[in-house]
Amino acid sequence: MTPALRSTCPVRSRCRGAVLILLMFCMALFLLSEQLYRLRPEVLLLDRAEKTVAALSEARRLLIARAVMDIDRPGSLPCPDADANGSADLFAVNDCPQYLGRFPWRTLAGSKLTDAEGELLWYALSRNYRDHNSAQPIHIDLAAQLQAGAVDDVVAGVLAPGVPLPGQSGRPGNDAQDYLEAENADDDQMFDAHAPVTSNDRIEFITRAELMRAVAPMILKRIAGEASSGLVEHRSSMEAFPAPDIDGDGYPDPGHAYGNVPYKALTYSYGVNQMLILNDWFSLAGYAIGPGSQTAELSLHENKIALQ
Numbered sequence: 001m002t003p004a005l006r007s008t009c010p011v012r013s014r015c016r017g018a019v020l021i022l023l024m025f026c027m028a029l030f031l032l033s034e035q036l037y038r039l040r041p042e043v044l045l046l047d048r049a050e051k052t053v054a055a056l057s058e059a060r061r062l063l064i065a066r067a068v069m070d071i072d073r074p075g076s077l078p079c080p081d082a083d084a085n086g087s088a089d090l091f092a093v094n095d096c097p098q099y100l101g102r103f104p105w106r107t108l109a110g111s112k113l114t115d116a117e118g119e120l121l122w123y124a125l126s127r128n129y130r131d132h133n134s135a136q137p138i139h140i141d142l143a144a145q146l147q148a149g150a151v152d153d154v155v156a157g158v159l160a161p162g163v164p165l166p167g168q169s170g171r172p173g174n175d176a177q178d179y180l181e182a183e184n185a186d187d188d189q190m191f192d193a194h195a196p197v198t199s200n201d202r203i204e205f206i207t208r209a210e211l212m213r214a215v216a217p218m219i220l221k222r223i224a225g226e227a228s229s230g231l232v233e234h235r236s237s238m239e240a241f242p243a244p245d246i247d248g249d250g251y252p253d254p255g256h257a258y259g260n261v262p263y264k265a266l267t268y269s270y271g272v273n274q275m276l277i278l279n280d281w282f283s284l285a286g287y288a289i290g291p292g293s294q295t296a297e298l299s300l301h302e303n304k305i306a307l308q
Helices: 003-038 041-069 208-224 230-238 270-278
Strands: 100-102 122-125 146-148 151-160 202-207 286-289 296-300 303-307
Touching: 041 151, 041 202, 041 208, 146 202, 151 208, 202 208, 208 230, 208 270, 208 296, 208 303, 230 296, 230 303
Parallel strands: none
Antiparallel strands: 100 122, 122 151, 146 151, 151 202, 286 296, 296 303
């Protein structure tokens, strides 16, 4: 190695070391500023609010999915959980033991949902949407019984209780008044959609319109059927769709293009047939056929599917 190279190597090494130290210092400074930012009160509050909102949103999603996938009574929902074990209460004769309780996360195959304070979510259910034979018919025209502020026709609500307020000294426990306030705690059909100054509850609710926007497409698919059932099977085997039912007897009435589904001329599994009949879906769904009975359309309010 030449003398010139030997003389410059230590300088280069020191430069590299200085650059590395500077980079490490800048990184440490960045991480410190990021941590200090996250410790600001307003940022902490925002993070906690986001955790609560996420839990409420997930609870709503689980409830709607459960209503859609119910085999016997689509649109129905489970009872609240009275003892905070995560499971919906069993029926007492024909009724839920109570219609305000904890969110039944185990029954809905979800995770344990808590708000930012670590408190379990609460759950309110409209009595006429309970998952029981005595509640039938449950369908798209069944008005729900709960009201959240100015919003009526509410099927269910999920509530985050937040930190205990003065007078709420019974935690842990199962008394709603130790967790919820005012209208949200009195176990009636009225709830506060926006927390007043005396309350820290957060609520998200599900209206009938929202629930049935998810349920109706599944109902239309059940009515349409598949290769071995319903209108699809009839079209395949008879090479035409049946005429609509005009007089409500369940049988086709030739010469008409629009009416109801002639379900008595169709083949369904026993379970699907009973679900559609007992909950009045056949009588609520519109059915129309095209020229030569080669196409058909099913409708349920604004929901439609075309068949051919």
